Amino acid sequence: MQVSCTALLNYYLANKLKLTGIYMVIKYKAFENLYQDSVSLMQISARLNKIVGVDEASVVMGTEANLSRMADAGFGDNIVAKPNDLVIAVKGEEEACNTAIEQAQQALTAKPDEGSGGASFSPPLTSFALGLEQHADANLALISVPGEYAAAEAIKALNLGLNVMMFSDNVSLADELQIKQLAQKKALMVMGPDCGTAIINGIPLGFANVVRRGAIGVVAASGTGLQEATCRIHQLGGGVSQAMGTGGHDLHQDIGGISMLQGLLALAEDDATKVIVLISKPPAAAIAERILATAAQVDKPVVVHFLGQADSQATATGVYFAHSLAHSAEVAVAVLRNQALPNAQFILSAQVQEQVTTLKTQLTPTQRYIRGVFAGGTFCFEAQIIASQYGLSAFSNTPIQGNHCLEDVWTSQQHTIVDLGDDDFTQGRPHPMIDPSLRNQRMLQDARDASTAVILFDVVLGYGASEEPLAELLDTLDQIRNEQVSMPALIAHVCGTDLDPQARDVIRQALEDAGVIIADSNADAAHLAAYFVSQLG
Amino acid sequence: MKALFSQQLTVLNAGLASFADNIERAGGHAIAMNWQPPADGDRLGGLALAQLLNQPEIELANQTAMNHYLAAQPTLVDVMMAGEAIPALAEQQLILHAGPPIAWQDMCGPVQGAILGAILFEKWADDLTQAEALVRNGEVTFEPCHHYDAVGPMAGIISRSMPLWVVENSTNNNERVYSNFNEGLGKVLRFGANSDEVIKRLNWMGTELAQAMKAMLLESGPIELKPIMAQALHMGDEVHNRNAAATGLLLKQLVPALLKTSLPQAQVQQAISFVMANDHFFLNLSMAACKSMLKAAENVPNSTMVTVMARNGVNFGIRLSGTGNTWFQAPANPVNGLFFPGYGVEDAAADLGDSAITETAGVGGFAMASSPAIVKFVGGTPADATNNSRAMQGITLGGNPAFTLPALNFAPTAAGIDARKVVDNLVLPIINTGIAHKKAGVGQIGAGITTAPMQCFVDALSALSTQINR
Amino acid sequence: MMIALTKGYLCPSQPFNGKVHSVFRRAINITTDLTSEPWVSLLGQALPATPTAFQCDFGAHGDLTALVKAGDVVFMRGGVIRLPAAALVVNTSAAKDWPQTEPIMLLNQALIQRNFGLAEAGLSQHCVAPQQQRIRSAHEYIQHLGLTTPMCLASAPEWLTNNIGYGKGLTPSGDDFLLGVLAVLSSVYEIYPKAADIFQRIALQVQQQLGKTTDISAHYLSLALSRHFSQPVQWLVYYLLTTQDESTIAIAMAKNLSIGASSGADTIAGILYCITQLLLS
Known part of the structure; x- marks a missing residue:
């Protein structure tokens, strides 16, 4: 110049x-x-x-x-x-x-490449980096690629500044720890690996239900646990601000609950969230302690449900312990509305007593056992816990402490409660939530067993789940009724909402018409079935 | 995370496409990606890549390497005897070849034939049998041209008595790079021919032609090469497989200067008609210019920019700026091309030559949009050519404004290959190439398009990742 | 992709969604959806570094106003800022922090007096222009700008805020002047209680009057209220109060004088005014 x-x-x-x-x-x-x-x-x-x-x-x-x-x-x-x-x-x-x-x-100097006529060229989006180049507003990576590649994809997404939900499983604990530490460093959210469900900003991700938006935030280390809690909140007229899954291994000793703590703190900061719900299978004592200590510091009410640890008492103000998945939702809604806390116990109402008496008369003396047939892993877990409270020691492919392994997962023995969504059953086959035929077969098989007193099962609705959960199920129920002179009792719970693509009301009505007793929650269904069986002597 | 809760959710979905559909059905915004396992399914390679993505020290290093490459001003300054320019060639019985290192017994036919020819040319042996015995006795050693900052097309043979173009880069301490002279088509050493006719031509090139070119340069002064390449790109060349325009542009500078020299008229005439008869004459200068630009980008710690792509007729090798002189090799990919009448894929040698340095520098296959004529080799259309050039924008660090493509509205050519983008986006660098007969001396039997093999890039990233973590 | 060269210490590192607030030849101001960092700027290298700005080399992009429009969406992910409409991508993750001054512990009146003289001479010299009456002091420059200042800063510091929004330019002269005053007060805030008191009194008033000026100027004023100043201003004040070296003052003055059309000179006037009132009277 x-x-x-x-x-x-x-x-x-x-x-x-x-x-x-x-x-x-x-x-x-x-x-x-x-x-x-x-x-x-x-x-x-x-x-x-x-x-x-x-x-x-x-x-x-x-x-x-x-x-x-x-x-x-x-x-x-x-x-x-x-x-x-x-x-x-x-x-x-x-x-x-x-x-x-x-x-x-x-x-x-450089000119934008406008092409000289003809269609514009856009390369296929093979990577998150390319995805962000074309969609700069992207803020979450949803990863459901085969497990062996999932860790690399999660690390890439985090390095690129995306929050992550990893539906993929079969990721090693070492990789999971690395991913979660990276997310922590970058103050980004990681849900999973093995996170089946979440609701972020009102949008259901993975297997999730359509739930009203509201003031309750949920963090859960269990997929069906999260679905049950959010659906129950909706059924009670409440709503969900955010529902985050952490994946099943988050509270493992090696991971230390990084995601649950991070989720808890994020909800604590979120203006739209007034009450927080934490759900997990029982974590190691040290980790439980850390989570409870953090929860106590949060200046919002926190409802905690560690499955099977219902006896814990609230030690800090603002921390509430729930007794079941559904109960955690009920407590949260009550706390939000400043209402008295709901009863934790299953109420043996006169109606229930009468129901049980009627059911008893329909059985032959050989019919003595409970047969739980579940698509939701946490439902299976919760049902086992509740059954054990009635003194029923059960066999399972995923036994809780005190229960026993099935000799052959394909055959029920005595009291049996199985998780058909577990790897034992899903190798090379779709998950029973997506394709319920395996569950229907197992129900038929148990119905034909002369020692089955009650078949307890779940129907899970929402995005990702089977769009037509009834079609085959009703046929199966017809077949059972036609075959069996003395039918076992059928007790079920439908996890979902009236806003789901499969309307919950329609499903419940159709099942009731087919002779199934429908409970409001998985816990209620399990209580009813277990109480009934315990009365058979 | 707090910000996420107040933002509209936009999901990039990798994996089950139904998840993206469901998000859209539920009123959200999701983009279903066309996800494929990166690194061609190499799990650990994919993990190495993941760790290297969007890392400040790498972004900074790549910017540095790219700036050095862009700033380069390769200038043809001299002609020297190889033994003089590269002392190692004079000190030992050393022969340079194209591509990554390779042992004699593993070499393809054309390279072996060319080496034997070079031995005869250097008079280290009297006939082919003697020459081969010399090699088998270990009396001749071999190294890649790139180890001495030199490049050569096809077999890329350089021995001490061959003339070299000397190209300097004024923005890089006048660092020098070299290339041999182009012999023309037909029976030529670079395709493995070693008959008397070939050796005779080499002798003439090493004496009369070399003298003429050296004298010419004294008259013309240094010739900047980038402007010739840039202009040729606007005239239908991609300066790898098509050099007709560039050779013509060079002639415009060469002829007047040559006429000013005091050389005998016959020598001048012979030199001019030799250049005139060979549309590829400029290729070796284009390669040297590219090598010069990329040499400027070499050895920037942490950089994932590719500085060398070269083939030895068996393996394809690359080098990254951040991993210095280490070669990363994999078997060369097959060439998709057209064969001259009478030849077929079974006659073809694997991809060969240092000329992929042009693609590494953003021309050749990367500038295919400027040379629709080349697409005909693979039965493609001009639209394919422009799409190829655009696809390369997805794996490069940026563009080179010095080289623009009329067919893309004068967009700069994609340049500065980022190994991370190759592995992540699963887009392989496109290379325009000639096809050599697998038997020595038959010559070129076709031309076409090939790609660099993925594994080279995966291995390079793994090595860089190890280096950074150390 | 461009690499940002420097980053201010109040720049966001978290992902954000934002919008272009305003755009100039070599600067883009962005409002973000982050409560902690609601504003961030991308500035050309020649513009002064501020606590909320990334500096970039926009050389190849020409005039940014031809490329970017107010209201354009902006996203930052993983430290990379993208303006999709302009195909502009800036990677901020490698940007270096610019150096900040250390707290001032001691005041040497003789030294300040001398440095004041140097700066005042620099300002006068800068104001030499064809056909213009001569400006011999900071005081004359202030008069020339038409700003109102109290006779005694300590007794009525609020007066200064009458100048907010007064004068030409993107950052009106009155605002720039006030910035200079605040910068001096802030630099001695810890060691000089009177300064802290005056600062607070001004701050209270400024807060209520931010609406009287341009958004951009209001942004810099509110940063000043939190005691954040641009790199050249911060360092000029620091040197005026501490350095023995004349050339250091000269360089710092030149840097400030080159800011904007007259912003730099206006801020210097505020700095000199405040030094006279607070430290030399």
């Missing part, structure tokens, strides 16, 4: 002081080795000449001839350039000259 900085400032100052003094200046810029065809050069020069305040502009290659021609045209003879340099020279008002040189520079 030919004009010194001070002169420039003085010019501005003069202008500001309204003492206008406009100088005619000459400016040039040489771009080393920038080849452009002459048509482009002419176009640029035409454009520069149109700028108000520019007297004359010249854009040429810096050959000797061009330079001397420019000197003749009054651009001075002190332009230094080599023949392969592209020279822009402008005469006129200072400001206009600056603008002109800037515009020329812009025109000469």
Whole structure:
């Protein structure tokens, strides 16, 4: 630039002081080795000449001839350039000259690729990096790729600044820890690995139900646990601000509940959340302690449910212990509404007593056992806990402490409560929530067993779950009724909401019509079934 | 996380597409990605890549490497005898070849043939049998051209008595790089031919032609190469497989200067007609220019920018700026191309030559949009050519404004291959290439398009990741 | 992709969604959805570094106003700021923090007196322009700007806020002047209780009057109320109160004088005014 900085400032100052003094200046810029065809050069020069305040502009290659021609045209003879340099020279008002040189520079350097007609080219989105290039607003990566690749995808998403939900499982604990520590460092959210469900900003992710928005935030280390709690909140007229899954291993000793703590703190900071619910299978004592200590520090009410640890008493103000998945929802809604806390115990109402008496009369003496057939893992777990409270020691493929492993997972023995969503059953087969035929077969099989007194089962609705959960199920129930002289009792719970794609009311009504006793929650269903069986002696 | 709760949720979905559908049905916004296992399913390679993504020290290093590459001004300054330019060639019986290192017994036919030819040319042996015995006795050693900042097309053979182009980069301490002279088509050393005719031509090139070019340069002064390449890109060349325009542009500078020399007229005439007869004459200069630009980008710690891609007729090798002189190799991918009448895929040698340095520098296959003629080799359309050039924008650090593509509205060519993007986006660098007969001396039997093999990039990233974590 | 070179200490590192608030030839101001960092700027290298700005080399992009429009959406993910409409991508993760001054522990009146003289001379010299009456002191410059100042700063500091929004430019002269005053008060806040008191009295008033000026100027004023100042202002005040080296003062003055059309000079006037009133009377 030919004009010194001070002169420039003085010019501005003069202008500001309204003492206008406009100088005619000459400016040039040489771009080393920038080849452009002459048509482009002419176009640029035409454009520069149109700028108000520019007297004359010249854009040429810096050959000797061009330079001397420019000197003749009054651009001075002190332009230094080599023949392969592209020279822009402008005469006129200072400001206009600056603008002109800037515009020329812009025109000469990188242009957006607009293509010359024809469809625009967009590469397939094979990576999160490309995804963000085309969708800069993306803020969450939902990963359901095969487990062996899931860790790398999660790390990539976090490095790119995306929050992460990992539906994928079969990720090692070491990888999970690394992912969660990275997320912690970057203050991003990681749900999973093995996180089946979440509701973020009202949007159901993975296997999730359509739930009213509201003031209760949920963090759960259990997929069906989260679904049960959020659905129950909805059924009670409440709503959910955010529901985050942590994945089943988060409260493992090696991981230390990183995601649950992070979720808890995020909800604590979230203005829309007034009450927080935490759900998990029983964690190691040290981890439980850390979570409870953090919960006590949060200045919002926190409802905690560690499955099977209902005897814990609230030790800190603002921390409430719930006794079942549904109960945690009930407590949360009551706390939010400032109402008395709901009863934790299953109420043996006169109606229930009568129901049980009627059911008893329909059984033969050989029918003595409970048969739980579950698609939801946490429902199976909760049912086992409740059955044990009635003194029923059960066999399972996923036995709780005190219960026994099935000798053959495909065959029930005595009291049996199975999780058909476990790896034992899903190798090479869709999950029973997606395709319930395995569950229906097992029900038929148990119904044919003369020792079955009650079949307890779940129907899970929502996005991701079977769109038509009834079709085959009703056929199965018909078949059972046609085959069996003395049918076992059928008790079920439908986890879902009236807003789900499969309307809950319709499903419940159809099942009731088919002779199934429908409970309001998984816990209620398990209580009814277990009490009934315990009365058989 | 707090911010997320107040934002509209936009989900990038990798895996089960139904999850994205459900989010859309529920009123959310989800983009179903076309996810594929990165690194062609190499789990650990994929993990290494993940750790290297969006890392400040890498972004900064890549910017540095890219700036060095962009700033380079390769200039043809001299012609020297190889033994003089690269002293190691004079000190020992050393022969340079294209691509990554390879042992004699593993070399493909054309490279072996060319090496034997070079031994005859250097008079280290009297005939082919003697020459081969010399090699088998371990009296001749081999190294890649790249180890001496040199490049050569196809077999890429350089021995001490061959003339080299000397290209300097004024923005990089006048560091020098070299390439050999192009012999033309037909029976030529670079395709493994080693008959008397070939050796005779080499002799003439090493003496009369070399003298003429050296004298010419004294008259013309240093010749900047980037402007010639840039102009040729606007004239239908991609300066790898098509150099007709660039050779013509070079001739415009070469002929007047040559006429000013005091060389005998016959020598001048022969030199001019030799260049005139060979549309590929500029190729070796294009390669040297590319090598010069990329040499400037070498050895930037942590950089994932690719600085070398080269093939030895068996393996494809690459180097990254951040991993210095280490080669990462994998078997070369097959060439998708057209064969001259009478030849087929069974006659073809594997991809060969240092000329992929042009693609590494953002021209050649990366600038295919400027050379629709080249697409015909693979039965493609001009639209394929432009799409190829656009696809390369997905794996590069940026563009090179010095090289623009008319067909893409004068967009800069994609340049500065980022190994991370190759592995993550599963897009392989496209290379325009000639096809050599697998038997020495038959020559070129076709041309087409190939790609760099994925495994090179995966291994390079794994090595860089180990290096950074150390 | 561009790499941001420096980052202010109040710049966001968390992902955000935002909008372009305003755009200039070499600067983009962005409002974000973060409560802790509601504002961030992308500034060309030549513009002064501020606590809420990333500095970038916009060289290749020409005039940013031709590329970016107010209201354009902005997203930051993983430290990368993207303006999709302008195809502008800035990676901020490698940006370096610019150095901040240390707290001032001691005041040496003789030294300050001398440095004041140097700065005042620099300001006068800067104001030499064709056909212009000569400006010989900071006082004359203030008069020339038409700003109102109290006779005694300590007795009626609130007066200064009458100047908010007064004067030409994106950041009106009155605001720039006030920034200079606040910068001096802030620099001695801990060691000089009177300064803290005056600062608080001004701050109370400024808060209520932010609506009287432009958004951008209001942003810089509210930063000042939290005692955050741009790199050149922060360092000029620091040097005026501490350095023995004349050339250091000269360089710091030149940096400030080159800011905006007259913003730099206006701020210097505020700095000199406050030094006279507070430390030299």
